[in-house]
Amino acid sequence: MLEYFVPENLGEALNALSAGPMDILAGGTDYYPGLAGQPAGRSILDISRLPELNGVRRTAEHGWRIGACTRWRDIARAGLPPAFDGLAEAALTVGSVQIQNTGTIAGNVCNASPAADGVPPLLTLDAEVEIRSAGSERVLPLSEFITGPREVALAEGEMVTALIVPSQANSLKSAFEKLGARRYLVISIAMVAVAARVEDGRLRDLRIAVGACSPVARRLTGLERALAGTAVADLSGLEVVTGRHLDALTPLDDIRGTGKYRLSAVPELVTRSVKRLIEEPVVLADG
Ligand SMILES: Cc1cc2nc3c(=O)[nH]c(=O)nc-3n(C[C@H](O)[C@H](O)[C@H](O)COP(=O)(O)OP(=O)(O)OC[C@H]3O[C@@H](n4cnc5c(N)ncnc54)[C@H](O)[C@@H]3O)c2cc1C
Numbered sequence: 001m002l003e004y005f006v007p008e009n010l011g012e013a014l015n016a017l018s019a020g021p022m023d024i025l026a027g028g029t030d031y032y033p034g035l036a037g038q039p040a041g042r043s044i045l046d047i048s049r050l051p052e053l054n055g056v057r058r059t060a061e062h063g064w065r066i067g068a069c070t071r072w073r074d075i076a077r078a079g080l081p082p083a084f085d086g087l088a089e090a091a092l093t094v095g096s097v098q099i100q101n102t103g104t105i106a107g108n109v110c111n112a113s114p115a116a117d118g119v120p121p122l123l124t125l126d127a128e129v130e131i132r133s134a135g136s137e138r139v140l141p142l143s144e145f146i147t148g149p150r151e152v153a154l155a156e157g158e159m160v161t162a163l164i165v166p167s168q169a170n171s172l173k174s175a176f177e178k179l180g181a182r183r184y185l186v187i188s189i190a191m192v193a194v195a196a197r198v199e200d201g202r203l204r205d206l207r208i209a210v211g212a213c214s215p216v217a218r219r220l221t222g223l224e225r226a227l228a229g230t231a232v233a234d235l236s237g238l239e240v241v242t243g244r245h246l247d248a249l250t251p252l253d254d255i256r257g258t259g260k261y262r263l264s265a266v267p268e269l270v271t272r273s274v275k276r277l278i279e280e281p282v283v284l285a286d287g
Helices: 010-019 031-035 072-076 082-091 097-102 105-111 119-124 167-171 221-227 259-276
Strands: 023-025 044-046 056-059 063-067 128-132 137-141 146-148 159-165 173-179 190-199 202-211
Touching (some): 010 159, 063 167, 072 082, 072 097, 082 119, 105 119, 105 159, 119 202, 190 259, 202 221, 202 259
Parallel strands (some): 023 044
Antiparallel strands (some): 056 063, 063 159, 128 137, 173 190, 190 202
16 A cells, blocks of 8 residues: 655654655655656655755855755745855746745755756755665765766665755855746756856856756866856857857757757856856845
């Protein structure tokens, strides 16, 4: 018989997972649409109310720890330092206010959609994924955790318990630009996250990640190297990003846009987001 189990603490949740295959449910905003009206095929483990998995905190050993079930709204409102501006902006573009109040950061990452808005900002922060089972704990770089569209490196019995952002990110500023068919409640056609230190008007430690333009969102390391040290004032538009820098991207044609359109949008999104790093702190449209 299928069960719907709501554990009271993390230990109970991990024991339940070790006892047999279960579907993990957080906010359910990807899980339920994925069922497409069919009943669940496996028992459900509802982790959405576990206190251990909620909230963002800074730790002495590991930098920032974002609990797996932290909701987008809470990330946007957490008052995090500028390194997290890109993530907070992404949070406020996920679906609608209702979706942001329900959907979680680990749900976004584990669903592994190529268009998951949370992934590019987390890649620019060198985020890591904390994974636990009843008997073990391991940490994987996010870039290794998502292995393909809808595929993640999780074994049976494991769950994601947190996203970790190393404290080296503290000196960065960040920004996020999303292109959709309209401003809100829309899946990305393409999105770009950037993070860097800006010293004397020059870009240092630049990180650029692009989503919805390859099976898995990815960093553009060639472009990062090419732009490193550039004076932000010299960024004069699309010509700073050449086709060669975009070779790693393989965007598809789908109902939201053609691959060609996506590729043509990326240079503009990169330029806009990099220029915003020297602007005044981002005022988030928390509506
Ligand atoms: C109307 C609508 C609009 C949307 N708009 C956007 C958008 O603009 N941008 C965007 O990126 N997404 C969007 N989404 C998708 C979704 O809201 C987000 O991806 C959200 O972050 C998913 O989180 P969740 O907690 O609801 O995940 P769930 O649906 O609960 O889970 C998603 C998947 O991850 C697994 N999972 C969840 N948590 C864990 C965990 N801790 N460990 C292991 N596996 C886990 C589940 O088993 C499931 O396979 C939208 C969805 C809807 C319905």
